[in-house]
Amino acid sequence: xxxxxxxxxxxxxxxxxxxxxxxxxxxxxxxxxxxxxxxxxxxxxxxxxxxxxxxxxxxxxxxxxxxxxxxxxxxxxxxxxxxxxxxxxxxxxxxxxxxxxxxxxxxxxxxxxxxxxxxxxxxxxxxxxxxxxxxxxxxxxxxxxxxxxxxxxxxxxxxxxxxxxxxxxxxxxxxxxxxxxxxxxxxxxxxxxxxxxxxxxxxxxxxxxxxxxxxxxxxxxxxxxxxxxxxxxxxxxxxxxxxxxxxxxxxxxxxxxxxxxxxxxxxxxxxxxxxxxxxxxxxxxxxxxxx
Numbered sequence: 001x002x003x004x005x006x007x008x009x010x011x012x013x014x015x016x017x018x019x020x021x022x023x024x025x026x027x028x029x030x031x032x033x034x035x036x037x038x039x040x041x042x043x044x045x046x047x048x049x050x051x052x053x054x055x056x057x058x059x060x061x062x063x064x065x066x067x068x069x070x071x072x073x074x075x076x077x078x079x080x081x082x083x084x085x086x087x088x089x090x091x092x093x094x095x096x097x098x099x100x101x102x103x104x105x106x107x108x109x110x111x112x113x114x115x116x117x118x119x120x121x122x123x124x125x126x127x128x129x130x131x132x133x134x135x136x137x138x139x140x141x142x143x144x145x146x147x148x149x150x151x152x153x154x155x156x157x158x159x160x161x162x163x164x165x166x167x168x169x170x171x172x173x174x175x176x177x178x179x180x181x182x183x184x185x186x187x188x189x190x191x192x193x194x195x196x197x198x199x200x201x202x203x204x205x206x207x208x209x210x211x212x213x214x215x216x217x218x219x220x221x222x223x224x225x226x227x228x229x230x231x232x233x234x235x236x237x238x239x240x241x242x243x244x245x246x247x248x249x250x251x252x253x254x255x256x257x258x259x260x261x262x263x264x265x266x267x268x269x270x271x272x273x274x275x276x277x278x279x280x281x282x283x284x285x286x287x288x289x290x291x
Contacts, residue, residue, distance in 0.1 A: 084182030
């Protein structure tokens with residue numbers, strides 16, 4: 001039995017996010033993603049005016065005649081939400097935790113998908129797969145997705161993006177739209193992310209808390225890593241120590257951006273103390289212009 005407070009929270013999220021979808025995101029989502037799912041149909045001989053990027057070089061080499069791939073537009077899309085529910089998401093220096101913001105964004109994307117008659121699937125992960133919800137259509141299904149996001153208590157604390165991405169690549173048989181919602185505080189996942197990005201229409205939503213980017217001065221403090229349980233002391237009253245830590249953080253963020261650009265992986269940074277609507281809308285508009 002799902003607790004009553006969870007059901008109330010689901011209703012609040014539904015009311016808030018459905019309003020955003022109706023007022024803001026429905027059209028943006030539709031124009032960016034709808035009709036971009038393509039399935040292979042056949043090959044035929046090249047004709048003047050065909051896009052040379054569609055040439056099937058294997059068939060062309062075998063026959064000695066240029067052939068192009070022909071694709072058919074899918075009428076509907078399958079949208080997957082890959083949501084990180086590891087212990088680092090329970091951090092928040094303000095009014096909302098990273099995980100809370102992630103749930104709202106997932107709800108907005110889910111309602112946007114069903115508004116356009118698309119299927120929505122869900123994978124919740126820590127360093128294991130915590131929950132898999134098979135893609136389906138309809139409002140009742142999206143409400144179930146939101147309930148799972150709120151109700152599931154992870155078995156593990158750690159993060160393995162690689163495990164989550166590899167699992168998705170096994171279960172998703174057709175090209176899909178994939179939103180990876182995480183703080184991306186992990187290593188060793190870039191090769192899997194590169195494959196995901198090549199096979200699917202992938203978008204990352206990276207969640208930050210401002211205290212993770214610029215450390216506040218709260219004196220000498222004992223800090224615990226929520227995922228590993230490791231503890232260490234940090235003197236935030238020391239300007240030089242703060243600057244050294246912030247320099248390492250900045251370097252890590254720049255490296256992340258550089259690797260994302262290298263594989264063509266689209267990323268939306270979301271700060272927990274700011275409204276997420278504007279970054280999402282800006283991204284959708286940018287994608288619309290690009291395609």
